[in-house]
Amino acid sequence: MDSEARDIMVEYGQFLFQRGYAVGTAGNISLKLADGDILATPTNACLGRLTAPALARVRLDGEQVSGEKMSKEIAFHLALYRARPDCGAVVHLHSTYLTALSCLENLNPEEAIKPFTPYFVMKTGRLPLIPYFRPGSPLIAEALTERLASGSACLMANHGAVALGKTLPEAVDAFEELEETAKLLFILGNNPVRYLTAGEVAELR
Numbered sequence: 001m002d003s004e005a006r007d008i009m010v011e012y013g014q015f016l017f018q019r020g021y022a023v024g025t026a027g028n029i030s031l032k033l034a035d036g037d038i039l040a041t042p043t044n045a046c047l048g049r050l051t052a053p054a055l056a057r058v059r060l061d062g063e064q065v066s067g068e069k070m071s072k073e074i075a076f077h078l079a080l081y082r083a084r085p086d087c088g089a090v091v092h093l094h095s096t097y098l099t100a101l102s103c104l105e106n107l108n109p110e111e112a113i114k115p116f117t118p119y120f121v122m123k124t125g126r127l128p129l130i131p132y133f134r135p136g137s138p139l140i141a142e143a144l145t146e147r148l149a150s151g152s153a154c155l156m157a158n159h160g161a162v163a164l165g166k167t168l169p170e171a172v173d174a175f176e177e178l179e180e181t182a183k184l185l186f187i188l189g190n191n192p193v194r195y196l197t198a199g200e201v202a203e204l205r
């Protein structure tokens with residue numbers, strides 16, 4: 001039934017935790033099952049210590065059918081699946097460098113990271129920003145679906161980031177590329193950066 005998907009989610013939760021992208025009980029991930037239901041991490045779960053039976057199976061309308069109490073961010077996960085039929089998985093984390101970036105003032109809400117490496121463009125495309133809302137706020141869903149009408153990643157002010165993909169591995173890869181790009185940005189600091197030109201970005205897109 002859904003046991004393979006549950007195992008994949010446990011495996012990728014451990015991966016994200018071991019890479020240091022998920023800390024404590026922050027973050028949540030979900031994927032779309034073949035029958036259209038969503039498998040999501042429970043609230044207050046450590047992504048490094050997920051168990052298959054605890055994962056919450058949720059209908060697209062928000063009704064929970066099994067598992068432990070679903071993530072408080074389930075509303076935005078479901079909204080993204082409803083808005084984006086091509087979306088098969090959602091990864092939301094408070095990873096260190098993206099969260100640091102999300103706390104900076106005067107970010108460009110259309111493009112919080114100006115492209116300076118090709119893989120950032122190839123794996124995540126563009127990084128828009130939504131305003132700050134408290135974790136679990138139903139307003140996050142509206143802001144994210146608006147910003148993610150296309151594209152695969154979004155920064156959440158003073159909170160973290162979200163990446164989506166056709167599969168969980170794809171969403172995780174996109175998130176990883178994003179986090180490492182944010183890290184590079186902080187390493188570069190005030191050094192003058194050669195950003196990719198518009199032509200170089202267009203070629204990659």
Ligand code: 13P
Pocket residue numbers: 025026027028041042043044045070071072073092094135136
């Ligand atoms: P949950 O533990 O409810 O999934 O919330 C964690 C989180 O990352 C909130 O943004």
